[in-house]
Amino acid sequence: MQAFADFYDGETATRHPVHVTLGPDRMALLIRGDTLPQPLRWPLADLRALHDQSDRRQLVLTRHVEFRDETARDPARLVVDDPDFMAWLRATRPALDARDVPRGTGRRVALWIAGALAAVGLMLFVILPALADTLARAIPEAREAAFGRSVVAQMERVLGAERMGGLDCEAPAGRAALDRMAARLTGAADLDTQVTLRVLDHEMVNAFAAPGGQVVILRGLLDEAGSPETVAAVLAHELGHVARRDPTRAALRTAGSVGLLGLVFGDFAGGAAMLLVAERLIDARYSQDAEEAADLYAHELLARADIPPAALAQMFERFRELDGDTRGAFAHLMSHPRLGDRIAAARAATPEGFAGRPVLSPAEWRALQDICG
Amino acid sequence: MTAPVTPTDPAPGADTAAPRYTGEGGALFGLALRTAVLTLLTLGIYRFWAKTRIRRYIWSSVQLDGTRFEYTGTGLEKFLGFLVAVVILAIYLGLVQLLLAFLGLSLFVTPESPGAALAQGVAFSLTGLAVLPLVFFAQYRARRYKCGRTRWRGIRFGMEKAAWGYALRALLYYGLALLTLGLLWPLATWRLSRYMIDRTWFGDARFTLGGRWTGLYPAMTHILVPVALLVGGTAFAILSERPALAAILPPVAAIWLVIGVVHYRVQSFAYLTRHTTLGGTVGFDARPRTGTVIRKYVGGSILIALAIGVVGGLLTSFFGVLFGGLMQMAEAGRPDGAAGAMAFVLPMLAALFGYLAILLFSGAAAYALIVQPILAHYTETLAVSDVAALQDIRQRAADRGADAEGFADALDLGGAI
Structure with a gap:
């Protein structure tokens, strides 16, 4: 040759x-x-x-x-x-x-992967949340409320409002009943945030808290609640989020972790989808903790306001009838803990022989349910 | 192994070599598609190997004086470099993003007035500013890495370590260009190019950039003319009350300006190449044509769009018929049966598959139909004089290349190749 x-x-x-x-x-x-x-x-x-x-x-x-x-x-x-x-x-x-790889390459790669994962994990799960908690307290209240208003405005658009405030429910008698209910709860709570409460005309059975004490109840919740105590229980839960500044902390933490995750996944085909799933997983972890804490806050607040905490359990049972519980692996992707656990916790938080006072008179309750006209 | 030494116009003689580009569309498309599929299957990890393999192919397609270039980088070192960069950037960017979100929230939240909206915009662009020095740093490092992994006739190219110096100057010169509304852009282009070219080596021979920064102004003609036309013409149209003229000027000027920016990029590259010498004697001549570059870009894009349209249409109608049948079966049978579930899950899977297929296909096709033809044009309009002087050049030491352009990868500054 x-x-x-x-x-x-x-x-x-x-x-x-x-x-x-x-x-x-x-x-x-x-x-x-x-x-x-x-x-x-x-x-x-x-x-x-x-x-x-x-x-x-x-x-x-x-x-x-x-x-x-x-x-x-x-x-x-x-x-x-x-x-x-x-x-x-x-x-x-x-x-x-043949591809000749230097000896010890496997170890070197493993070490660097572990190092990178540790650094990213430390940032995502320790440093960013801790910083977000600290900074959330440092934002001036007026600014936080303004931010919350823009979040709610965003939500209104998603729910189909053609103009800002277009979905607001403001029937005077219903509004008075709602204010009475809110006053009973805020009177028993020691919140350092001014709470702004709104009802939006939408059939979704839900309520949410935005930064700066912005709490929104959707009409569907009033339709399905069954009793004023149940609505009060949901309100107490949302006040728990307000007291703990959960929405603001989540917004700050997300800003940091999305910037960081974008870096890790790069711009290959499907990178954006990976980023969304990863952020959802991390977010679910934090919001499950936040939901549990808000439940606990609601139990104590309801008891102090002479409303049985078991009312919260009634609301969750209604949710379960409407949607069914999530089980297994899928539950990790959900932002809320499993309903069965939350129902049991609410029941357990109600002492035996608890004597509550009604939240609203039957007439007031009817007015509240008709707040959207 | 005799090399075809073709004399070209600048300095006719046996001592001038014209490089050739021999890459084939089909081969590059196949390689790009295979590596893209692997990248998807490995959740993105293979992208470092994918880029390395595509570079190997493209480098080896360029032939000068009978010898092909060689790219010696490895996917592994790029992956490790990326991990290094992630550790550093994760900490820096995570903190910067969060702090800026805080500043944005606590200083100027609601765009309830136009002034507040402007302030908020400024706060968000601060994020970009915080990353900007890193971007320039990463660009220099990426170029240094690519040089350090390029060889011709077994001899290494290389660049000196000067990434922070470059980042500082880039901030300064681009800032100056911005402040003068782009009038000093040629100054930035020339000074920054000289900073890099004067630090680039082939073996023990150094590249040097000559010429003057004002020499780049002719390349800027088609940026300056449409801007002048827009400003002057609109003023004239308003003063002389000709609304039709005022309406037609902006789109014309905009299209002209886009072409002008491409022209500047192509022709400033040509000017800089023509004024570069290697080792004092080896000269370069570059005559790329802006029209050809634009034609190849537009032609390639149209071809890809057509291909996607035809294949996508066929797939859609095929699956449409298939799932239409499934739907009917589902409605005929029990609504909650297995066919019912399949009728909903399968179309979603098919849509996801189709979306990914189109993404992968168009990425690979862009290499074969846009990137490679343009590169071929640049290569074939290049000429090297005094190639005989090259054979006395001696080897240089290997560059360890620390992060292997990991910062550029992490910040997504890659570009096509």
Whole structure:
């Protein structure tokens, strides 16, 4: 086997026309050229070809040597374009395409992956939440309320309001009943935030708290609640979020973690989807904690306001009838804990022989249910 | 192995070599598509290997004086570099984002007035500013890494370590260009290019940039003319009360301006290349044509859009018929049966699959139909004089390349190649 080829010695950019033959021991290639000071011997076992090359009619050969740079290859190159010689090499040298990885690479990769995961995890789960908690307390109250108003405005648009305030329910008698209910609860609570309470005309059975004491009840909740005590229980739960500044903390934490996760997933196809799922998972972890804490806050507040905490359980039972509980792996993706646990907790928080006072008179309750006209 | 040495116009003679580009569309498309699928299957981790393999192919497609270029970077070192960058950036960016969100909230929250909205915009663009020095730093490091992993005739290219110096100057010069409404943009282009070119080596020979920054103004013609036309023309139209003229000027000027920006990029590259020398004797000549670059870009884009339209249409109608049948089966049988569930889940899966397929296909097609043809044009309009001087150039030491452009990857500054 023999061929003419080009040789570059890896020391200068000079081209050496060479003649390549198989050595007498059939163990190595002998490279001879007029411009080479002496013939070179490249053991067959060390021969490697460059990958992903554009020209299939030539083979760029090099040698596997101990690692002096990024490639683990001799900087010298032997460029062969003799078809027979290339075919012979391909047929007899399976190691030609071997990828030689330095020893200890696996360990190095594992260490760096662990380090990167630890740094990202530390940021996502320790530093950003802690900072968000601290900073949430430092935001001026007026600013927080203004931010909350813009969040609610966003929500109104999502619910289909054609103009701002277009979904507001303001029937005077219903409003008076609602204010009475709210006063009973805020009187028993020691909130340092001014609470703004609104009812929006939408059939969704839900209520939410936005930053700065903005609490919104959707009409569907009033329709399905069954009793004023149940509505009061939901309100107490949302006041729990207000007292703990959950919405503001979540907004700050999300700002940090989305910026960080965007970095990790990059811009490959589907990267944005990965980011959303990851943020959802992290968010679910925090909001489940927040929901539990808000439930606990509601239990205490309701008891102080002479309303049985078990009223919260009635609301959750109604939710369960409407939607069904989430079970298994899917529950991790949900922002709220499982309803069964929350119902049991609300029941357990009501002392035996608890004597409550009615929240609203039957007439007031009717007025509240008709607040949207 | 004799090389076709084609003489070209600038300095006719046996000593001038014109590089050739020999990459094939089909081969690059196949490679890009295979690596994109692997990237998707590995949730993005393979993207470092994908980029490395595509670079190997493209580098080896450029042939100068009979020898192909070689890219020696590895996917592994890029992956490790990315991890290093993530550790540093995660901490920096996470903190900066959160603090800026806090500042944004506590200083100027609700855009209840136009002034407040403006202030809020400023607060959000601060995020960009906080990252900007890092962006320039990463750009220089990425260029240094690519140089350090490029070889020709076994000899390494390389760049000196000067990324922070570059970031500082880039902030200064681009800031100056911004303050002068773009009038000093050529100054920024030339000074920053010189900073990089003068620190670039091939073996033991150094590149140097000559010329003057004012030499870039001719390349800026098609930016300055449409702007002047827009300002002057609109003033004239308003003063002479010609509403038709005032209406037609902005779109015309906008299209002209876009072409002008491309023209500046192409021709400033050409000017800088023509004024670059290697080792004092080796010269370069570049004559890329703006029209050709735009034609290849637009032509490639139209081809890809057509292909997606045809294939997407066929798939949609095929699945439409299939799922229509399923729906009917579902309605005929019990509504909550297995067919019912399939009738809803399968179309969603098909839509997701179709979306991903189109994403992967168009990415790979862009390499083959846009990136590569434009690169081929740049390569084939280039000429190197005094190539004989190259053979005395000696090897340089390997660059460890620390983060292997990990910062650029983490900040998504990659670009096509």
